[in-house]
Amino acid sequence: MSTARLPNPVMQGDRRSFIPANYWIFSPLKDGILILLTPFVVMLVFAATGHYQGQGLLIGFGLVLSAGHYLPGMLRAYGDPALFRRYRLRLIVAPILLMSLCATFTYLNLHAFMFLMLLWGSWHWMMQVYGFGRIYDAKAKSFSKTTARFDHAMCILWFYWFSIFSYSSTSYLSSYYTSGGPFLPAQLFHYARHIWLAMALAVSAAYVIHLIRLLRQGQSINPLKIIFFSITLPYLGYAMAVVETPLLGYILFEACHDIQYLAIVWFVNRKRAENGSDAGSFIQFLFRPRLLLVVLYIAVCLAFGSMAIGKQLSDSDGFLMQVFAVLIATSATYHYYLDGFIWKVRETSMRRSLGVSESEGELHSQEVPETRQVLSPALRHSSLWLLLFVPAAILGVLEHNAPEADNVDRSAKVAAKVAEAFPYNADAQIVFCGMLIDRQQAEKALTSCHRAASLRPNWALAHMKLGHVFLMQDKRDKAISAYRDALELNPESVEARFNLGVVLVKSQNWDQAARAFEGVLRLKPQHSQAHHNLAITHEGRNQIPQAEEHYKQALRINPDFTNAHVKLGSLYAEQKKFTQAEHHLAESMRLKPSPKVRSQLNNVREALSEAN
Numbered sequence: 001m002s003t004a005r006l007p008n009p010v011m012q013g014d015r016r017s018f019i020p021a022n023y024w025i026f027s028p029l030k031d032g033i034l035i036l037l038t039p040f041v042v043m044l045v046f047a048a049t050g051h052y053q054g055q056g057l058l059i060g061f062g063l064v065l066s067a068g069h070y071l072p073g074m075l076r077a078y079g080d081p082a083l084f085r086r087y088r089l090r091l092i093v094a095p096i097l098l099m100s101l102c103a104t105f106t107y108l109n110l111h112a113f114m115f116l117m118l119l120w121g122s123w124h125w126m127m128q129v130y131g132f133g134r135i136y137d138a139k140a141k142s143f144s145k146t147t148a149r150f151d152h153a154m155c156i157l158w159f160y161w162f163s164i165f166s167y168s169s170t171s172y173l174s175s176y177y178t179s180g181g182p183f184l185p186a187q188l189f190h191y192a193r194h195i196w197l198a199m200a201l202a203v204s205a206a207y208v209i210h211l212i213r214l215l216r217q218g219q220s221i222n223p224l225k226i227i228f229f230s231i232t233l234p235y236l237g238y239a240m241a242v243v244e245t246p247l248l249g250y251i252l253f254e255a256c257h258d259i260q261y262l263a264i265v266w267f268v269n270r271k272r273a274e275n276g277s278d279a280g281s282f283i284q285f286l287f288r289p290r291l292l293l294v295v296l297y298i299a300v301c302l303a304f305g306s307m308a309i310g311k312q313l314s315d316s317d318g319f320l321m322q323v324f325a326v327l328i329a330t331s332a333t334y335h336y337y338l339d340g341f342i343w344k345v346r347e348t349s350m351r352r353s354l355g356v357s358e359s360e361g362e363l364h365s366q367e368v369p370e371t372r373q374v375l376s377p378a379l380r381h382s383s384l385w386l387l388l389f390v391p392a393a394i395l396g397v398l399e400h401n402a403p404e405a406d407n408v409d410r411s412a413k414v415a416a417k418v419a420e421a422f423p424y425n426a427d428a429q430i431v432f433c434g435m436l437i438d439r440q441q442a443e444k445a446l447t448s449c450h451r452a453a454s455l456r457p458n459w460a461l462a463h464m465k466l467g468h469v470f471l472m473q474d475k476r477d478k479a480i481s482a483y484r485d486a487l488e489l490n491p492e493s494v495e496a497r498f499n500l501g502v503v504l505v506k507s508q509n510w511d512q513a514a515r516a517f518e519g520v521l522r523l524k525p526q527h528s529q530a531h532h533n534l535a536i537t538h539e540g541r542n543q544i545p546q547a548e549e550h551y552k553q554a555l556r557i558n559p560d561f562t563n564a565h566v567k568l569g570s571l572y573a574e575q576k577k578f579t580q581a582e583h584h585l586a587e588s589m590r591l592k593p594s595p596k597v598r599s600q601l602n603n604v605r606e607a608l609s610e611a612n
Helices: 028-036 038-051 055-068 071-079 081-086 088-107 112-139 145-165 171-178 186-216 223-242 246-275 281-286 291-305 307-313 319-338 348-353 358-367 377-384 386-401 404-421 426-438 442-455 460-472 476-489 494-506 510-523 528-540 544-557 562-574 578-591 595-611
Strands: none
Touching: 028 038, 028 223, 028 246, 038 055, 038 223, 038 246, 055 246, 055 291, 055 307, 055 319, 071 081, 071 246, 071 281, 071 291, 071 319, 081 088, 088 112, 088 319, 088 386, 112 145, 112 171, 112 223, 112 246, 112 319, 112 386, 145 171, 145 186, 145 223, 171 404, 186 404, 223 246, 246 281, 246 291, 246 348, 281 291, 291 307, 307 319, 377 386, 404 426, 426 442, 426 460, 442 460, 460 476, 460 494, 476 494, 494 510, 494 528, 510 528, 528 544, 528 562, 544 562, 562 578, 562 595, 578 595
């Protein structure tokens, strides 16, 4: 491959080509779909499914894909004999350490490891973007150490701006507090946000000046890297800050990340298989240019990722749920760990797989001289584990040693502190509002709900929470209006429709209340409380047979529904059906003893005795 530098990437051999062929990792079409324009592909797919009400399934597929992309690194680590021999100790000890840590924190119900996973995961995202930038530079024979440092700084500053310091994602701060981390002054967070943004803008401006200087000096710059950064970093901002549902935003960026990762791993392993036997028989078998093997590769990854669905379907407090949680957390952290050393672009085998010649690697070595290492590589690598174990131990001890009462109270403090640090984040405000509703603090809850609704006027949940607060304050007209606003925005909301019916029952608006509960049952036929409340509306309109039937339906769905037993027993007592009334009132007393129901039951038994 020619090593001549190209001051301007135009018309090399083919005058129709603006970008030389050797600047691409795969090819123009494959790079466009699998790397450069992947965000647009993902967004188009999600937009199409959203139009057809299929986003739920796509989010589920995204979770499977997210867990599935952990597998390819393991396939190479254990399927490449040369790599395994080189890193044998790491590849044996690391998964044992990580699984032990995950299992311990899961068993003790501690959250510190999840917080550290969030930080490590965002670092992993960032390093993949940075890595693609370095690959594109290597393809253009651009080995400037200053450029590499600018690339790294740009990725770090903008990634963590969107992930932590902007008003978008609250998950990092709330996870830190939930893990036992000391509370931080909100003002400190506001100052840090402005400083971080100023740094990001300053470095971006300096980077542009640096690139212009390189062009004037006649040095090569791969425009594909600039295109890649210009699309990927704003896309991260869109996923984190613009998308209203945090989970959907996560899936949007994660899907893009996964597709890029699976593509580059396939390409690198295929080249390794083509270059000789040092890749190992497994790599040579699986990574051949066969469509069937591409399908098999993706299917195996998705099968591995299906444990994410298993976690969603398992009992939230059960042993199986904990097993899936440990497996997913271990796979994720081990994936992050492996990617830190098995895909080094500077290594000869990787350069060969990426189509970067040995001479380019030698040029890189000349321009970037080796610095003297104070610690041996083994000791330096071992010391990096302290970055995981020391914070995990500190936060784990803080959370574990907190009294039970403090843990309950801490949840409210966490919600308050996050809302204070993110005053312009609707999610933070609505979580705090929900906490205040649970604590019956209506006035404070109203402030947070109003703020959330003003920040995101088209958010049905904010209007529904407003309805809850108005209902607590017995402001029925306002509650009805808020619930109807929520239903206009989300007609499929069972909770909003049900609560609208509750307010209408309190106002004895039987007809409209009945329509509300009938709407709930159309959406969720097995909603026992909706049957119960619909029966109340029938009683209110003196439609006794219909009321009796819906009370029975509620009890068929939930035989232990105490109020339904009481209501049906009272209904039978009024009809002088004392035997049936005794049965239901006695069942209610068995489930939840009550002096009032006991008095009713005694009266029914006296009437039954007189009748006999």
